[in-house]
Amino acid sequence: MEPRMPKCYKKESKPSSFCPGCGHSLTLKNLGFVMDEMKIADSTVFATDIGCSLLAWDFFDVDTVQAHHGRVTAMAAGLKRALPKSVVLAYMGDGGGYAIGLHHLIGAARRNDPITVILVNNTLYAMTGGQMAPTTFKGENTSSSPEGAFADEEPLLGPEFLRPVCHKEAFLARTSVDNPFELKKYLKEAIETQKKGNFSFVEVLSYCPVNWKTDARGTMDFMDHLKEIYKIGVIE
Numbered sequence: 001m002e003p004r005m006p007k008c009y010k011k012e013s014k015p016s017s018f019c020p021g022c023g024h025s026l027t028l029k030n031l032g033f034v035m036d037e038m039k040i041a042d043s044t045v046f047a048t049d050i051g052c053s054l055l056a057w058d059f060f061d062v063d064t065v066q067a068h069h070g071r072v073t074a075m076a077a078g079l080k081r082a083l084p085k086s087v088v089l090a091y092m093g094d095g096g097g098y099a100i101g102l103h104h105l106i107g108a109a110r111r112n113d114p115i116t117v118i119l120v121n122n123t124l125y126a127m128t129g130g131q132m133a134p135t136t137f138k139g140e141n142t143s144s145s146p147e148g149a150f151a152d153e154e155p156l157l158g159p160e161f162l163r164p165v166c167h168k169e170a171f172l173a174r175t176s177v178d179n180p181f182e183l184k185k186y187l188k189e190a191i192e193t194q195k196k197g198n199f200s201f202v203e204v205l206s207y208c209p210v211n212w213k214t215d216a217r218g219t220m221d222f223m224d225h226l227k228e229i230y231k232i233g234v235i236e
């Protein structure tokens with residue numbers, strides 16, 4: 001049976017920084033299990049962006065760095081060049097990755113930088129109060145689109161968008177926090193891809209009940225709706 005907590009969590013007990021029901025903690029817990037199972041915690045550099053992802057900065061007992069909003073991919077690519085034997089993980093939100101940081105993401109994908117990018121897609125800018133992001137879907141109510149997102153805008157499909165500029169051996173996938181088995185499987189595959197010298201990218205559909213303004217049932221229904229818009233699976 002899986003242990004209750006990853007071994008690579010910091011030992012001291014402290015209150016979670018995430019809101020109750022947040023998907024970030026589920027992604028991080030499963031990432032922790034993956035680092036344990038792959039025995040990579042000692043050789044990992046965990047890089048976080050600005051956004052709720054930065055609340056992960058003191059989660060793991062691994063070397064951790066933090067970048068300006070949207071810049072974590074560029075920093076991760078540089079770290080990998082300086083420390084080629086390390087496993088480098090870039091952890092960010094959809095606002096940081098797909099808006100201000102998009103050119104860094106495209107650059108790393110095009111160059112086939114051997115890093116693993118984990119992008120948590122909760123369809124909005126969570127930390128700053130739930131504004132629209134490039135992932136906000138048609139009709140979605142956010143704090144900057146109170147009557148629903150602009151009807152003519154399709155959300156950005158990140159892995160599909162990056163696929164054409166990636167090396168054929170790069171790994172790109174989308175999964176969700178409510179499927180820990182698949183989440184772990186894709187994270188492992190992504191890290192294996194990095195170890196073989198190629199770019200890897202996992203988008204994780206994630207809960208933000210605070211900004212979605214959902215109760216438990218509403219959060220599940222919201223996730224079901226997201227999966228109709230965002231195709232789950234490996235993007236070939």
Ligand SMILES: Cc1ncc(C[n+]2csc(CCOP(=O)(O)OP(=O)(O)O)c2C)c(N)n1
Nearest residue numbers: 051052053069093094095096124125126127
């Ligand atoms: C250069 C820059 N622009 C804007 C901000 C303000 N800012 C802080 S967090 C954030 C939104 C983060 O949203 P996202 O990346 O989707 O992550 P989430 O909080 O949803 O996990 C923004 C715009 C900033 N810190 N730096």
Ligand code: SF4
Nearest residue numbers: 018019022052126208
């Ligand atoms: S605002 Fe949303 S994404 Fe941020 S910690 Fe709270 S639930 Fe999680």
